[in-house]
Amino acid sequence: MKQFTYFALMSLLVFACVPAKKYKALEAQYKTLDDKNRAADNDLSSTRTALNYCNTEKDRLDLEIDHLKEVNRNLLNSISEVTSLTKKEAENMSRSLEKIKEKDLQIRTLNEAINRKDSMTIALVTSLKRAVGADDKDIEINVEKGVVMVSISDKFLFTTGSYDVSPRADEVLGKVALILQDRPTFEVLIEGHTDNVPFKRGELIDNWDLSVKRATALARKLVTKFKIAPERLLPAGRGPYVPIASNDTVEGKAANRRTKIIIMPKIDEFYGLIEEGMNGGKK
Numbered sequence: 237m238k239q240f241t242y243f244a245l246m247s248l249l250v251f252a253c254v255p256a257k258k259y260k261a262l263e264a265q266y267k268t269l270d271d272k273n274r275a276a277d278n279d280l281s282s283t284r285t286a287l288n289y290c291n292t293e294k295d296r297l298d299l300e301i302d303h304l305k306e307v308n309r310n311l312l313n314s315i316s317e318v319t320s321l322t323k324k325e326a327e328n329m330s331r332s333l334e335k336i337k338e339k340d341l342q343i344r345t346l347n348e349a350i351n352r353k354d355s356m357t358i359a360l361v362t363s364l365k366r367a368v369g370a371d372d373k374d375i376e377i378n379v380e381k382g383v384v385m386v387s388i389s390d391k392f393l394f395t396t397g398s399y400d401v402s403p404r405a406d407e408v409l410g411k412v413a414l415i416l417q418d419r420p421t422f423e424v425l426i427e428g429h430t431d432n433v434p435f436k437r438g439e440l441i442d443n444w445d446l447s448v449k450r451a452t453a454l455a456r457k458l459v460t461k462f463k464i465a466p467e468r469l470l471p472a473g474r475g476p477y478v479p480i481a482s483n484d485t486v487e488g489k490a491a492n493r494r495t496k497i498i499i500m501p502k503i504d505e506f507y508g509l510i511e512e513g514m515n516g517g518k519k
Contacts, residue, residue: 424469428473454497
């Protein structure tokens with residue numbers, strides 16, 4: 237009876253501290269950002285397809301312009317051929333040359349936009365690896381779907397079965413925070429992940445609950461201690477539903493217990509450059 241009363245009191249305290257509306261709002265924010273990320277990824281894929289098409293079109297137009305140049309040389313070598321060139325043929329040649337010029341400008345602009353985004357991503361990864369260190373097996377930094385992901389083992393961040401942030405975590409969080417402070421327009425998605433071992437403790441219903449709590453705890457730490465603007469952060473929990481290894485082994489379970497800090501560069505400028513390129517360099 238005493239134990240039941242304890243759990244009841246704990247549940248009341250937690251629900252008082254974390255209102256259901258706020259929890260649902262976080263879930264809605266996460267879904268919105270996740271949808272936005274997928275849409276951006278689809279847009280990037282479509283743009284690359286468009287670029288491939290433009291490159292193919294450029295090759296074809298290069299052949300056409302070489303042919304036109306050869307025709308032009310022949311015409312210059314013969315006065316009679318030059319005088320026989322009709323006004324309509326001259327206009328067609330002029331339009332072809334203008335079209336080639338526009339296509340070339342579009343391709344250059346598209347390439348510049350893609351190279352700019354890729355360079356920004358590479359620079360961010362390099363900065364993070366230099367700051368955090370690339371040799372720690374409990375910390376992985378890579379690029380997936382155009383965003384930078386920092387995956388940190390939960391044994392580095394939390395005590396077992398808890399969402400209290402370990403003092404040891406401050407070191408790596410502080411280094412990540414320095415990078416975020418230098419890039420104030422970047423958004424940050426914090427994802428908690430667990431293994432599939434059933435878990436229930438106190439106010440925590442299951443692994444999903446635990447993963448959300450851990451993500452929220454890290455977000456709060458970044459705000460309170462490292463002064464990252466809260467509107468840039470979106471904590472979310474994925475529970476055991478996105479494993480990266482088999483849960484049939486101890487090692488696999490350990491790999492699945494992780495937190496991902498996903499840093500998403502602002503891509504509005506990138507798509508603005510693409511739109512500008514598709515309009516022939518005109519804003």
